[in-house]
Amino acid sequence: MSTRTEVAPPAAALTPDGAGPREAPLRMSAEEFRRLGHQLVDAAAAFLSGVPDGPVTRDESPAELRALLGGDAALPADGADAAALLAETARLLFGHSLLNGHPRFFGYITSSPAPIGMLGDLLAAVVNPNVGSWRLGPIATEIEAQTVRWIAELLGYPADGGGLLVSGGNMANMVGLFAARAAAADWDVRAAGVAAPGARRLRVYASAEAHTWLQKATDLAGLGTDAVRWLPTDDQLRLDVGALRAAVAADRAAGDLPMLAVGSAGTVATGAVDPLPEIAQVCREEGLWFHVDGAYGAFAAAAPDAPPALAGLALADSVAVDPHKWLYAPLEAGCVLVRDPARLRDAFAYHPPYYHFGQEATNYVDYGPQNSRGFRALKVWLALRQVGRNGYARMIGDDVALSRRLHARVAAHPDLEPGTQSLSITTFRYVPADLRAGVGTPEGEAYLDALNRALLERLQTAGEAFVSNAVVRGRYLLRACIVNFHTAPADVDALPDIVARTGRDVRAALDAAGGRGGP
Ligand SMILES: *Cc1c(COP(=O)(O)O)cnc(C)c1O
Numbered sequence: 001m002s003t004r005t006e007v008a009p010p011a012a013a014l015t016p017d018g019a020g021p022r023e024a025p026l027r028m029s030a031e032e033f034r035r036l037g038h039q040l041v042d043a044a045a046a047f048l049s050g051v052p053d054g055p056v057t058r059d060e061s062p063a064e065l066r067a068l069l070g071g072d073a074a075l076p077a078d079g080a081d082a083a084a085l086l087a088e089t090a091r092l093l094f095g096h097s098l099l100n101g102h103p104r105f106f107g108y109i110t111s112s113p114a115p116i117g118m119l120g121d122l123l124a125a126v127v128n129p130n131v132g133s134w135r136l137g138p139i140a141t142e143i144e145a146q147t148v149r150w151i152a153e154l155l156g157y158p159a160d161g162g163g164l165l166v167s168g169g170n171m172a173n174m175v176g177l178f179a180a181r182a183a184a185a186d187w188d189v190r191a192a193g194v195a196a197p198g199a200r201r202l203r204v205y206a207s208a209e210a211h212t213w214l215q216k217a218t219d220l221a222g223l224g225t226d227a228v229r230w231l232p233t234d235d236q237l238r239l240d241v242g243a244l245r246a247a248v249a250a251d252r253a254a255g256d257l258p259m260l261a262v263g264s265a266g267t268v269a270t271g272a273v274d275p276l277p278e279i280a281q282v283c284r285e286e287g288l289w290f291h292v293d294g295a296y297g298a299f300a301a302a303a304p305d306a307p308p309a310l311a312g313l314a315l316a317d318s319v320a321v322d323p324h325k326w327l328y329a330p331l332e333a334g335c336v337l338v339r340d341p342a343r344l345r346d347a348f349a350y351h352p353p354y355y356h357f358g359q360e361a362t363n364y365v366d367y368g369p370q371n372s373r374g375f376r377a378l379k380v381w382l383a384l385r386q387v388g389r390n391g392y393a394r395m396i397g398d399d400v401a402l403s404r405r406l407h408a409r410v411a412a413h414p415d416l417e418p419g420t421q422s423l424s425i426t427t428f429r430y431v432p433a434d435l436r437a438g439v440g441t442p443e444g445e446a447y448l449d450a451l452n453r454a455l456l457e458r459l460q461t462a463g464e465a466f467v468s469n470a471v472v473r474g475r476y477l478l479r480a481c482i483v484n485f486h487t488a489p490a491d492v493d494a495l496p497d498i499v500a501r502t503g504r505d506v507r508a509a510l511d512a513a514g515g516r517g518g519p
Contacts, residue, residue, distance in 0.1 A: 025079055036083050040090060047094045048101070048115070052486070055463030056105050057098040065096060103491045104465040106480035109268065109296045109322075109425075113330035114485075116386050120379035121330060131373040134354065134361035141362050144377035150384050151321060152337050154302045154392065155294070156314050162341025164367050165323075165376040168334035169295025172320035174217040175336040175344070175368055177204070177260060179318055180289035181221055182347040184259035190347070194222040200257035205229045205247055207239035207274060209267040211293060237272040237420070237472070239263065241279060248286050260289045265310055265319075266297015269470040269479070271423035273297060276312025283317075292316040295334070296483075297423045299326035302389060303397040307423075317343070323380045325483055326396055333376045336368075344368065399424040399482045406480055406492045415500040419470075419477045427470050427477040430455055430503035449476040455499070455506045465491075465498050 021027075028036070099105060101112040129137030131144055148163040166172050181189055187196050194202060202223050206214055208230045215225045229251070231243045248258045261283050263274040276292060283290035292298065292313055298321045301310040313319055316339070323333040338344055345353070349366035365371055387395070400423060407421040410428040417439070419427030429452045431439060438444020453476055456469050470479040480495065 028082065032082070036086055039083065040086055043087065043090045043094075044118070047090070051099055051101055052103050054099075054102075056102040056466040057461070057463045058096065059461040059463065060096060068092065068096065098466070100484075101486060102466070103484065103486040103488060104494070105484060106482060106487070106495065107460070107466040107468040109325050109481050109483055110331075111325050111328045111483040112486050114328040114379070114383045114386075116382045117328070117330045117379035120382040124375035124378045127375070129375050131375055131377070132365040132371050133363045134356060137373075137375065140375045140378070141364065143381050144364065144375075145362055147377040147381045147384065148335065148337065151323070151327075151335055151380075154384075154389060155298050155319065155321065155337075156301055156311070157316070157319060157337055158314065158339060161337055161339045162344055162367065163335060163337035164344070164364050165373075165380070166334045166336060166368060166370070167332045167376075168324060169211070169293070169320055169322040170213040170216065170334070171369075172295065172322070172334040172336040173211070173213040173262075173291070173293050174220065175347075176291040176318035176320055176338070177214075177217040177221055178369075179338060179343045179347045180260040180291060181223070183289055183317075183343055184257065186257075200255060201227065202259045203227055203229060203248075203251045203256045204260045204262065205231060205244055205258070205288075206262035207231050207233050207237075207264065207267075209233055209237050209239075209269060209272060210262055210264055211268045211295070213293070213295075214262065233272070236422075237267060237270055239274040239279065241275055241282060244279065244282055248282070248288070258286060258288055260291055263290070263292050263312070263316070264297075265292050265294035265313060266300065266423050266425075268296060269425075270420040270427060270472060271297060271425035271481075272420075273307045273309045273422065276309050277315065278312075280312050280315035289317045290315065292319045294319050295322040296325055299392065300396055300400065300423050302393050303400060304393060305397075326399075327380055327383060327392065328395070328483075328485060329376075329380050329383060333380050335380075341367070395485045396424075399484065399487070402487055402489065402492050403480070403482050405489065406482075406495060409493060409496050413496040413500060415503065416496055419472055419475075424482040425470075425479060427472060427479045428499075429475070429477045430499060432500075432503065432507070445475065451503070451507055451510060452476050452478060454510050455503050458502055458506050459499065462502065464502075465495055467495075467499075 100110045129140035131137040131140045134141045144165055149159045152159045152161060166175060184202060187199055204218060204227050206228060214228055218225050218227050229247045231247060232240045234240055244261060251258050261279055263276045263279040265273055280290050298313055298319060300306050301313055319337045321335050323329040323335055324331050344367040348368055351366055354361050354363050364373055403424040403426050404421060407418055407426045410416045411418040415430060415432045416428050417431040429448060431448060456478060459467055468479045470477050
């Protein structure tokens with residue numbers, strides 16, 4: 001017997017004579033849309049102006065939040081008043097979210113959202129183009145193509161290449177890997193697969209600091225995660241190019257097919273920039289596809305005094321960037337660029353090129369994994385137009401300057417130990433003066449790891465300032481990433497004392513709970 005309650009659907013409600021507009025529960029009159037829209041925008045504006053005065057996040061449990069939603073309430077059979085529903089939902093989101101637009105949000109590489117992007121998402125949804133095909137989204141397709149070109153320009157990447165918007169850095173990197181796979185295989189890998197008879201084992205090279213997208217991508221592409229050669233790094237956590245050469249040679253000698261080398265333009269943990277020009281050189285000599293994971297850091301190429309290695313971006317066969325990081329687009333917006341647009345068609349298309357009025361028209365369905373596609377480009381395009389190249393250069397440059405300022409403040413603090421500083425990521429840990437003697441000893445390090453782990457947990461729930469963590473050469477460090485145009489010098493200057501004060505409390509609690517009092 002079914003435990004579900006059977007509910008008879010109401011009879012359809014079309015007028016018998018077919019005259020007049022159709023009655024449909026989701027329809028909204030223009031007047032009502034205007035009224036609700038104004039209310040929502042007013043509420044959003046009030047919320048945004050109050051963000052700096054509130055906490056970054058609240059310490060709430062999954063159970064508390066589920067209870068707010070009515071626990072296991074069933075799907076409502078009938079609808080609700082739209083105005084009340086929107087007002088209630090706005091309060092729900094404003095009051096129970098982690099606010100990455102807060103000036104003291106330093107956690108992860110998630111940016112504060114640009115207001116013009118918020119409005120852009122609304123505008124995109126109003127028109128709702130399907131940017132999978134030119135015919136379904138004519139102006140949207142052209143805006144996306146222009147966005148891709150402008151992003152290339154911002155990076156110093158050839159603007160006559162191709163690319164498209166995707167959901168984020170993971171997908172942008174994956175698209176690059178699929179393009180590399182189709183280009184590298186000397187058999188029809190798309191039809192016959194990676195394990196075709198006589199196929200050589202495809203190999204991928206990246207530093208041990210590369211992001212986890214590479215595991216997902218090699219898994220999904222059928223290569224298997226074992227296809228990746230994780231290479232050692234130098235003292236600044238950058239890929240060791242000598243090790244790359246040696247690994248490629250060893251794999252060739254073993255009969256494998258080296259396919260792709262990945263360089264990071266800003267690693268996720270510490271912002272290290274791999275020696276991109278040198279990796280490009282190896283790829284050229286060895287016939288490998290050169291992909292740059294610039295999801296976090298590639299946009300720093302637009303800022304004053306960019307790391308010189310970023311000049312190597314221009315040499316890549318493909319580059320992944322994340323407009324929802326350093327272009328401050330609201331989630332989601334990733335972007336992949338390729339030197340030769342035909343390589344994306346080679347990897348994804350099942351149609352011949354499409355011509356419209358005698359010109360080749362872009363059908364993005366043929367350039368990436370998606371079929372129906374939203375208009376992600378609009379929010380990015382609007383922000384690029386609102387502030388231009390100079391606006392971005394200034395905001396990214398200021399984020400980097402603030403990160404360096406934080407590193408100097410941490411170094412000057414008696415209870416903090418500075419770690420790495422690169423791009424806009426600073427790492428450090430809490431090491432009060434009486435624990436300094438234990439640094440580098442096994443017991444001292446174990447205690448500092450436990451202490452900083454507990455400290456991070458407290459910082460992430462207390463809401464005063466939000467940081468994340470990195471493990472650098474086996475040590476557990478706190479990590480502040482500034483991808484946030486709201487963060488001001490005063491926010492950065494406040495962080496060391498917040499961390500040290502919280503650290504004292506956490507240490508007392510840890511020791512009282514039976515932890516050790518230090519070495
Ligand atoms: C963030 C990041 C990614 C993943 O990007 P998502 O947008 O989170 O999918 C990949 N690589 C690096 C270096 C990153 O910083």
